[in-house]
Amino acid sequence: MLQLGTILYSKGFSITIAHTVFNSPDPRSHPDFSFLPLPDGLSDSDLASGDVVALLLAIDNNCKQIFERSVEQLMEEKKLVGEMISCIICDEHMSFAHDAADILKLPSIILRTTSAATSLARPALVKIKEEGRMPYPFQGPSSHELVPELEPLRFKDLPFTSTPDFGKFTQLVEKAYNNSTSSAIILNTMNCIEQSTLDKIQQQSQVPIFPIGPLHKMAATTVSSSLIKEDRSCISWLDKQPHDSVIYVSSLGSIASIGEREVTEVAWGLANSKQPFLWVIRPGSVQGSDSSDLLPKGFQDAVGDKGCIVRWAPQKEVLAHPAVGGFWSHCGWNSTLESKAEGVPMICKPWFSDQRVNTRYVSHVWRVGIELEELERGEIERAVRTLMLDDEGKETRKRAKELKNEIEACTREGGSSYNALNQLVNFIMLM
Numbered sequence: 001m002l003q004l005g006t007i008l009y010s011k012g013f014s015i016t017i018a019h020t021v022f023n024s025p026d027p028r029s030h031p032d033f034s035f036l037p038l039p040d041g042l043s044d045s046d047l048a049s050g051d052v053v054a055l056l057l058a059i060d061n062n063c064k065q066i067f068e069r070s071v072e073q074l075m076e077e078k079k080l081v082g083e084m085i086s087c088i089i090c091d092e093h094m095s096f097a098h099d100a101a102d103i104l105k106l107p108s109i110i111l112r113t114t115s116a117a118t119s120l121a122r123p124a125l126v127k128i129k130e131e132g133r134m135p136y137p138f139q140g141p142s143s144h145e146l147v148p149e150l151e152p153l154r155f156k157d158l159p160f161t162s163t164p165d166f167g168k169f170t171q172l173v174e175k176a177y178n179n180s181t182s183s184a185i186i187l188n189t190m191n192c193i194e195q196s197t198l199d200k201i202q203q204q205s206q207v208p209i210f211p212i213g214p215l216h217k218m219a220a221t222t223v224s225s226s227l228i229k230e231d232r233s234c235i236s237w238l239d240k241q242p243h244d245s246v247i248y249v250s251s252l253g254s255i256a257s258i259g260e261r262e263v264t265e266v267a268w269g270l271a272n273s274k275q276p277f278l279w280v281i282r283p284g285s286v287q288g289s290d291s292s293d294l295l296p297k298g299f300q301d302a303v304g305d306k307g308c309i310v311r312w313a314p315q316k317e318v319l320a321h322p323a324v325g326g327f328w329s330h331c332g333w334n335s336t337l338e339s340k341a342e343g344v345p346m347i348c349k350p351w352f353s354d355q356r357v358n359t360r361y362v363s364h365v366w367r368v369g370i371e372l373e374e375l376e377r378g379e380i381e382r383a384v385r386t387l388m389l390d391d392e393g394k395e396t397r398k399r400a401k402e403l404k405n406e407i408e409a410c411t412r413e414g415g416s417s418y419n420a421l422n423q424l425v426n427f428i429m430l431m
Contacts, residue, residue, distance in 0.1 A: 003215040053163040064096035116197040118354040188213040191416035231310040244325030250280040269380025343404030
């Protein structure tokens, strides 16, 4: 959302960012924006649960009235100086903002921050579960069967979450896709990678869609939108490494966590690969520990200066660094887009939600990465060596570079994302 705000600000709009107290951005990093903090009503026990679906539903319920009152007050303030609010752009899971826009008679636009494929798969998953077409959660040999209406996705690739209550997931999906009164939909994707899927979405939608991704490239800003403090010491370490030699490992994203055993398997898999690596161990990502002290005995001696470990990395800068030749990722959509935009091939180990969908497309449609099935040191070593050293990896890297060129063409003048952005701006101006 901050990236989209930066894009629209460059087109002449003033931007106000309404945000929850939980995971709030730093206004000092975005001096051109106004910020509207919303009390989210989340308790410590809510946050400790780690249930993302429950948190989103709670935020949606808790913020509706305060957001509506805040926007109404803002409208009055604007009116006094002869200005008006053009529209409200809301994240697909913040339906309270969409509802408030309806009440206040303001146009609203939905921002979908996942791939177009995930936008089709989430409602389909709910329908498949309700129809009983596959035992849930999807496991066993039959889970490898293709979902006819969602090829190339298999049942095991559908974006189910780790929430124990599927009813809550259904509720979240219904809220996100019940947008009958919205004016338009913005998607953080591009025609060059999801043309047929975008065509299906447009056929099903009553409003125009604007695929203007990748947002981080369209924003053309060096300001970080990370909510976690970045450790830039890894850049000087990368500067000393050979071209295309480093495997960048940020396999958990900002939410998932693993146990001590998995950390040990990852550590020895990386060490045994003999490849230089930059490994992100996020605070809280190792269950029961907030540090990297759980690394196995003898690991540091085995890797020496071939390894660099940080708590969080400036990811976009890392992926653009010439020393980075591969990216082991959980395959969240931001990470997937950032990797593709820099032409970096991937090792994919998804955990939940859209990560499964993205992994399938990365490995079997765009063929710019390989999937890691198990967190086992032998499998990890083979995956790293395959991507970084073998002929298969060289072909994957070649395709990744070609896809990077296609994405760059989308964002340049005359490209599909460039044109869609101009169409979006005109659309908002005429509201």
